[in-house]
Amino acid sequence: MNPSASPAFVIREKAVQPSIEMKGINYAFGEGESRKQVLFDNRLQVFPGEIVILTGPSGSGKTTLLTLIGALRSIQEGSMKVLGHDLGGMSARGLQEVRTNIGFIFQAHNLFESLTAFQTLALAMQLYPYSGKELKERPAAILTELGLKDRMHYKPEKLSGGQQQRVAIGRALVNHPKLILADEPTAALDKDTGRQVVQILQKRAKEEDCTIMIVTHDNRILDAADRILKMVDRYIVSDVVVSDSIVIGEFLRKSRVFKDVSPTVLAGAAKEMKLVTYSAGDFVIQQGERGDKFFLIRAGTVEILKDTKGQLRSVGTLGPGDFFGELALLRDEPRAATIKALEPLEVFILPKDKFDEVVHSSTSFGEQLKKEYFT
Ligand SMILES: Nc1ncnc2c1ncn2[C@@H]1O[C@H](COP(=O)(O)OP(=O)(O)O)[C@@H](O)[C@H]1O
Numbered sequence: 001m002n003p004s005a006s007p008a009f010v011i012r013e014k015a016v017q018p019s020i021e022m023k024g025i026n027y028a029f030g031e032g033e034s035r036k037q038v039l040f041d042n043r044l045q046v047f048p049g050e051i052v053i054l055t056g057p058s059g060s061g062k063t064t065l066l067t068l069i070g071a072l073r074s075i076q077e078g079s080m081k082v083l084g085h086d087l088g089g090m091s092a093r094g095l096q097e098v099r100t101n102i103g104f105i106f107q108a109h110n111l112f113e114s115l116t117a118f119q120t121l122a123l124a125m126q127l128y129p130y131s132g133k134e135l136k137e138r139p140a141a142i143l144t145e146l147g148l149k150d151r152m153h154y155k156p157e158k159l160s161g162g163q164q165q166r167v168a169i170g171r172a173l174v175n176h177p178k179l180i181l182a183d184e185p186t187a188a189l190d191k192d193t194g195r196q197v198v199q200i201l202q203k204r205a206k207e208e209d210c211t212i213m214i215v216t217h218d219n220r221i222l223d224a225a226d227r228i229l230k231m232v233d234r235y236i237v238s239d240v241v242v243s244d245s246i247v248i249g250e251f252l253r254k255s256r257v258f259k260d261v262s263p264t265v266l267a268g269a270a271k272e273m274k275l276v277t278y279s280a281g282d283f284v285i286q287q288g289e290r291g292d293k294f295f296l297i298r299a300g301t302v303e304i305l306k307d308t309k310g311q312l313r314s315v316g317t318l319g320p321g322d323f324f325g326e327l328a329l330l331r332d333e334p335r336a337a338t339i340k341a342l343e344p345l346e347v348f349i350l351p352k353d354k355f356d357e358v359v360h361s362s363t364s365f366g367e368q369l370k371k372e373y374f375t
Pocket residue numbers: 029030038056057058059060061062063064065
């Protein structure tokens with residue numbers, strides 16, 4: 001990728017075939033009076049080796065979309081190609097064939113109560129011609145990687161929810177699928193285990209050119225993604241390529257203040273921003289202090305607090321993609337509010353001198369800011 005390319009216009013040039021390619025995907029549940037369309041005109045391409053995170057409010061259609069990609073439902077309208085197979089009009093048998101190349105990690109992990117963790121993985125391997133040695137070694141190796149070495153011969157009833165979830169993940173990985181579809185895979189896991197699982201998935205993606213699509217609300221794992229898709233009200237509304245400067249550029253461009261700034265200037269600003277983390281409860285800025293930084297939230301949320309007559313009042317919250325701190329820089333005034341991290345927070349920070357450079361490098365940007373703040 002050309003590093004000076006505008007973040008807004010990155011063209012993904014790949015000679016390889018996409019692992020997922022859909023166009024005009026619609027889907028409805030029910031018929032007649034009770035028919036309810038839950039997917040509307042979805043389009044997407046995902047390439048081998050990519051980790052894509054799909055977020056969005058509950059009920060927006062994420063799971064339905066994932067089950068269509070996974071050949072678990074028939075396509076109603078639009079075209080869907082997965083791992084080179086056109087799923088449209090495919091027979092149940094054909095869909096089943098496609099599914100054997102996909103690793104599923106779904107919320108209800110459906111482990112057989114009668115099988116140990118080891119047996120669960122070994123059973124998943126039965127469809128394929130493995131050697132006896134592989135049948136013995138592979139489940140053990142994967143369960144060890146997932147931190148279940150000591151639990152290998154336990155049945156689900158003897159495992160915690162998080163451990164059961166890791167068995168389900170192991171089952172999805174054991175046949176080295178080219179595509180892994182995961183629905184909230186880290187929801188039942190604590191922070192460290194969640195990260196560990198994500199690291200294993202990342203390793204798979206990079207080493208085996210495996211495509212991984214994860215539905216999640218867990219913003220602790222957003223940085224594992226190459227791309228973040230957001231679904232709202234039945235379709236994908238944004239598709240962000242995640243390399244820091246690109247994410248920053250995209251975020252900045254979406255805000256009113258920066259929307260007319262040239263992509264080159266934004267890309268320049270993005271490169272100057274540093275990632276800083278805060279813990280829940282930390283104060284990022286304090287009302288009244290001198291402002292010398294501009295902030296853009298990458299992950300987590302903050303609370304805006306205003307001090308009126310000695311009383312701290314919450315006046316709102318900000319989340320990923322939102323920014324703060326520009327007012328004091330523009331007007332050379334003290335901070336107008338206090339900003340407190342509500343959860344572990346990651347922000348990109350741009351120092352004042354760089355911020356000023358951006359402002360002065362573009363007349364249209366200066367004009368825009370004047371319009372926003374001085375009229
Ligand atoms: N089997 C089903 N029958 C009828 N409606 C369904 C079914 N599954 C999901 N829906 C509806 O489809 C919409 C999208 O659901 P879903 O894909 O599960 O969303 P998400 O995973 O984003 O929460 C919701 O309104 C949900 O109630």
